[in-house]
Amino acid sequence: MEITLAGAAVRRKDARSKVTGTAVYTDDGRTPQMLTAKIVTSTCAHGLIRHTDISRAAALKGVCAVLTGADATMLCGPLLADRPPLAQGKVRYFGEPVALVIAESDAAAAQAALLVEVEYEPIRPVFTPSEALRPGAPLLHETLGAYKKVVDEIYPEPGTNVCDRIRLIKGDAQKALLSCHTVIDAYYTHPPTDHAALETRAAQARIDGDGVIHITTSTQAPHEVQKEIASLFGVDMGKVQVTAPFVGGAFGGKAGVDLEILAVLASRAVGGRPVRLANTREEDIATSPVGIGAEVYVRLGADNTGKFKALEMRVLLDTGAYTDMGPRMARAILADCTGPYNIEHVFCECVTVYTNHTYATSLRGFGHITSTFCIERTVDKLAASLRRDPAALRNINLIRPGDTAPTNFTVTESTLGNPEACLEGLKKLIRWEEGPIRQEGKFVYAKGLAMIWKTSSSPPDAGSSAVLLFNDDGSVTLQVACVEIGPAMRTTAAQICAAALGMDVQNVHVTMAVSTDAAPRHWKTVASMTTFLLGRAILSAVEDAKKQLRRLAALSMRCASEDLDVSGGRVSRRSDPAQYVEIKSICRGYKFQHGNTVGGRVIGRGSVTMQNLTTLDRHTGHGRAGPYWTVGAQAVEVQYDTTDHSYRLLRAATVLDAGKIINPEAAHAVVRGGMAMGLSQAGREGLEFDPSGRILDSSLRSYKVMHFSQTPEYLTQFVETPNVEGPFGARGIGEHGAIGMPAALANALSLAARVSLDELPVTPEKIWLIRSEKPL
Amino acid sequence: MIAYKEKTDLELRVNGQSRTVTVPPGELLLDTLRNRLGLTGAKPGCRNGDCGACTVLVDNSPVKSCLMLTVEVAGHDILTVEGLQSAPEQKAFIEQFAFQCGYCTSGFLMVCHALRTQHPNPPDHVIDAWLDSNICRCTSYAEIGKAVRSLLSGEIPKSDAQNKN
Numbered sequence: 001m002e003i004t005l006a007g008a009a010v011r012r013k014d015a016r017s018k019v020t021g022t023a024v025y026t027d028d029g030r031t032p033q034m035l036t037a038k039i040v041t042s043t044c045a046h047g048l049i050r051h052t053d054i055s056r057a058a059a060l061k062g063v064c065a066v067l068t069g070a071d072a073t074m075l076c077g078p079l080l081a082d083r084p085p086l087a088q089g090k091v092r093y094f095g096e097p098v099a100l101v102i103a104e105s106d107a108a109a110a111q112a113a114l115l116v117e118v119e120y121e122p123i124r125p126v127f128t129p130s131e132a133l134r135p136g137a138p139l140l141h142e143t144l145g146a147y148k149k150v151v152d153e154i155y156p157e158p159g160t161n162v163c164d165r166i167r168l169i170k171g172d173a174q175k176a177l178l179s180c181h182t183v184i185d186a187y188y189t190h191p192p193t194d195h196a197a198l199e200t201r202a203a204q205a206r207i208d209g210d211g212v213i214h215i216t217t218s219t220q221a222p223h224e225v226q227k228e229i230a231s232l233f234g235v236d237m238g239k240v241q242v243t244a245p246f247v248g249g250a251f252g253g254k255a256g257v258d259l260e261i262l263a264v265l266a267s268r269a270v271g272g273r274p275v276r277l278a279n280t281r282e283e284d285i286a287t288s289p290v291g292i293g294a295e296v297y298v299r300l301g302a303d304n305t306g307k308f309k310a311l312e313m314r315v316l317l318d319t320g321a322y323t324d325m326g327p328r329m330a331r332a333i334l335a336d337c338t339g340p341y342n343i344e345h346v347f348c349e350c351v352t353v354y355t356n357h358t359y360a361t362s363l364r365g366f367g368h369i370t371s372t373f374c375i376e377r378t379v380d381k382l383a384a385s386l387r388r389d390p391a392a393l394r395n396i397n398l399i400r401p402g403d404t405a406p407t408n409f410t411v412t413e414s415t416l417g418n419p420e421a422c423l424e425g426l427k428k429l430i431r432w433e434e435g436p437i438r439q440e441g442k443f444v445y446a447k448g449l450a451m452i453w454k455t456s457s458s459p460p461d462a463g464s465s466a467v468l469l470f471n472d473d474g475s476v477t478l479q480v481a482c483v484e485i486g487p488a489m490r491t492t493a494a495q496i497c498a499a500a501l502g503m504d505v506q507n508v509h510v511t512m513a514v515s516t517d518a519a520p521r522h523w524k525t526v527a528s529m530t531t532f533l534l535g536r537a538i539l540s541a542v543e544d545a546k547k548q549l550r551r552l553a554a555l556s557m558r559c560a561s562e563d564l565d566v567s568g569g570r571v572s573r574r575s576d577p578a579q580y581v582e583i584k585s586i587c588r589g590y591k592f593q594h595g596n597t598v599g600g601r602v603i604g605r606g607s608v609t610m611q612n613l614t615t616l617d618r619h620t621g622h623g624r625a626g627p628y629w630t631v632g633a634q635a636v637e638v639q640y641d642t643t644d645h646s647y648r649l650l651r652a653a654t655v656l657d658a659g660k661i662i663n664p665e666a667a668h669a670v671v672r673g674g675m676a677m678g679l680s681q682a683g684r685e686g687l688e689f690d691p692s693g694r695i696l697d698s699s700l701r702s703y704k705v706m707h708f709s710q711t712p713e714y715l716t717q718f719v720e721t722p723n724v725e726g727p728f729g730a731r732g733i734g735e736h737g738a739i740g741m742p743a744a745l746a747n748a749l750s751l752a753a754r755v756s757l758d759e760l761p762v763t764p765e766k767i768w769l770i771r772s773e774k775p776l
Numbered sequence: 777m778i779a780y781k782e783k784t785d786l787e788l789r790v791n792g793q794s795r796t797v798t799v800p801p802g803e804l805l806l807d808t809l810r811n812r813l814g815l816t817g818a819k820p821g822c823r824n825g826d827c828g829a830c831t832v833l834v835d836n837s838p839v840k841s842c843l844m845l846t847v848e849v850a851g852h853d854i855l856t857v858e859g860l861q862s863a864p865e866q867k868a869f870i871e872q873f874a875f876q877c878g879y880c881t882s883g884f885l886m887v888c889h890a891l892r893t894q895h896p897n898p899p900d901h902v903i904d905a906w907l908d909s910n911i912c913r914c915t916s917y918a919e920i921g922k923a924v925r926s927l928l929s930g931e932i933p934k935s936d937a938q939n940k941n
């Protein structure tokens with residue numbers, strides 16, 4: 001049967017709640033009985049804890065309990081268990097939790113937190129991966145070799161600050177570089193950044209009389225929380241119930257298990273009473289994980305026609321004090337290291353390194369903002385050196401169906417999409433033919449380009465599932481566990497279900513809160529993979545339900561179930577649609593005239609996992625990191641003021657191969673939102689630390705994200721090359737708007753200011769500094 | 777000048793209703809609204825005046841409720857997002873995709889509502905100045921701008937906006 005997308009422009013199902021203030025986020029669900037927990041954070045970036053005195057805090061009126069590392073002798077982490085929820089004997093970053101106060105009021109909690117006394121013996125800190133790799137550098141983790149590996153494919157190097165190293169080898173890059181006509185050598189840096197979701201992370205926990213742990217939390221991964229809490233606290237998974245209500249922005253920063261552990265520790269310490277814990281903005285930036293920083297060395301060689309021949313890349317990731325997701329991002333960078341270009345000889349090494357920064361976790365783009373910045377800046381440098389048009393140079397090097405991906409398998413039209421169509425579309429959109437640069441008085445107007453691609457880099461067994469329940473009125477309740485973090489994912493889920501059932505989306509119901517008790521497992525709402533994974537699970541649940549409906553209808557209509565179709569709330573005869581039964585009359589089983597009933601309630605079940613993905617080989621990088629790519633082309637146009645180096649963003653453009661757009665307006669809005677975040681990261685964001693490792697910009701006053709008047713005009717377009725395995729052919733688009741913006745902005749400004757901007761963020765100060773160092 | 781030393785009974789006018797609360801003098805309006813009056817539409821995003829998620833209207837002007845003490849608003853009219861009665865801004869925000877996660881939405885709606893009532897036809901620089909008070913991390917802001925401007929150009933007829941959708 002051919003499936004069509006019903007009602008393409010669907011209003012999001014949470015719209016009314018969100019404009020009336022009735023949408024409930026984690027900390028909105030606070031009740032008067034709840035106690036408040038407050039984290040005491042380290043004031044030292046690297047040091048031994050000599051002494052902790054909680055007596056004054058514990059004695060304060062209204063304080064119920066004070067916990068330290070001694071009360072929580074566990075280690076956590078999604079890949080390597082190296083992180084104590086409360087520091088044990090040592091602190092490794094400024095802002096690290098060292099104690100937890102639980103009190104009857106916010107005020108008592110805050111006051112008690114100030115009364116916890118911790119004495120540190122400072123150790124020399126290290127703040128960049130290259131510093132941390134130097135022989136003799138102080139070690140963050142003396143017992144690196146003893147940590148439990150949570151996944152097999154992570155390779156810590158005990159006695160060093162390296163928590164993982166992986167390489168990709170395709171052809172012989174070293175040799176090929178020797179015979180290249182032109183080689184560009186470059187070094188780039190990207191500091192750690194923050195997700196700055198508007199809702200700070202928050203969690204609540206209570207433990208009931210039967211030992212069931214109930215958690216409500218702002219998470220992208222309720223089932224991961226369930227699993228991790230069960231394993232850390234040694235209880236059955238069924239005894240952990242996690243609810244994820246509306247989440248106020250996440251961007252990868254809420255995909256780990258973080259505050260939930262502290263909330264459960266807190267509740268356990270007070271006999272299971274309900275406890276809430278909500279980060280202040282300062283804690284959200286300094287204490288909870290940040291976006292990963294990097295230092296990157298790139299060598300790109302081309303022949304005299306401009307054809308890329310060889311790429312050598314060395315990526316040092318600043319994962320901060322703990323491993324968290326660093327090595328997974330390393331693999332994501334590795335798998336896509338070339339950008340969407342066909343390069344015969346590639347060598348890439350990604351080293352994930354501990355430093356005394358706040359530990360890093362996934363952030364929109366999953367490392368691709370950094371790697372794209374490095375590759376695309378290098379491509380522009382090559383174009384300048386060869387005096388080639390940057391768009392034309394990109395075009396002749398694009399990867400095409402039949403070519404070999406960096407991780408060594410052949411790409412197809414379905415897995416790749418059409419990068420060329422994206423680039424051509426982009427050129428029209430930004431009127432590239434008018435040229436990339438022009439000057440008018442003191443202003444220079446310049447355009448910069450970037451090509452992007454990204455695959456999922458998920459665990460090969462990432463999966464999703466869906467359950468379809470039929471209500472007595474014939475409507476459907478869809479139970480799925482994707483979290484509504486913003487992009488209307490739950491509405492999209494209903495849309496996919498409705499389209500497959502041939503039903504009005506109004507008749508497909510989804511709750512906005514997700515409970516691990518009710519909704520079957522979905523990996524995580526991350527990696528722009530939700531539409532793909534969950535969509536497939538929903539389609540399979542719909543097929544299952546249809547089979548049952550047809551079987552029941554066949555009884556009533558006395559025909560073969562193969563001759564029936566399900567659509568429009570009915571099961572009808574294919575040969576004569578005027579003969580039908582309504583779903584509502586059979587969805588509880590078929591009732592014969594005299595009341596005897598056969599069959600039971602229809603419940604559709606569907607579950608899927610990623611197919612044919614493999615982990616990347618540690619020495620060669622060979623393997624399959626994702627089911628498909630989403631490719632795209634992006635551009636930024638700036639107005640640069642030559643007198644003071646300030647600039648304005650005029651236009652930002654994106655053409656993405658989305659496979660198939662399921663909800664057009666929502667898709668454009670999600671891509672624009674990604675672009676805004678990417679531009680904010682590009683031009684404004686980077687955590688700054690003082691020499692002792694304190695974060696200087698831990699408030700939104702100093703960590704300045706983009707504001708209303710600073711945004712450019714946005715131009716977005718989609719190419720639709722179906723991904724044959726995706727629901728309706730769709731590809732993920734959640735992160736992609738952000739990925740190429742820093743590269744495109746840096747390319748535009750490097751051209752405009754005639755400097756080489758190789759360090760993010762690109763600020764007027766930086767342009768000024770570089771220009772005053774080497775006047776042109 | 778009135779000095780508040782202890783917990784004080786206050787009569788607040790919130791969304792047209794009179795509500796009595798007993799608050800310590802240092803309590804923020806944001807906390808009173810959320811924890812005592814159950815009006816959780818105003819959100820904390822920074823408690824530092826930087827994000828605007830906590831914006832409410834006091835005598836029809838936007839105020840960051842994390843920067844105002846509850847004792848200061850006694851005798852003034854407070855309007856929160858819960859008090860918007862099918863305001864055209866709400867409909868415009870829905871139509872223009874002016875939110876994703878929705879966490880900033882109450883704050884932006886309140887700013888836009890006051891902007892329209894105080895400046896029925898604001899030039900761009902006024903819109904910029906008003907909306908720069910708040911942060912949205914999800915949308916590109918272009919959608920919020922479109923929503924605001926759609927009301928100025930009368931794209932959404934007021935009568936229609938009264939109907940719940």
Ligand code: FES
Pocket residue numbers: 819820821822823824825826827828829830831840841842843
């Ligand atoms: S919470 Fe008031 S401005 Fe951010």
Ligand code: FES
Pocket residue numbers: 198248249486874875876877878879880881911912913914915
């Ligand atoms: S919609 Fe998420 S912060 Fe604005």
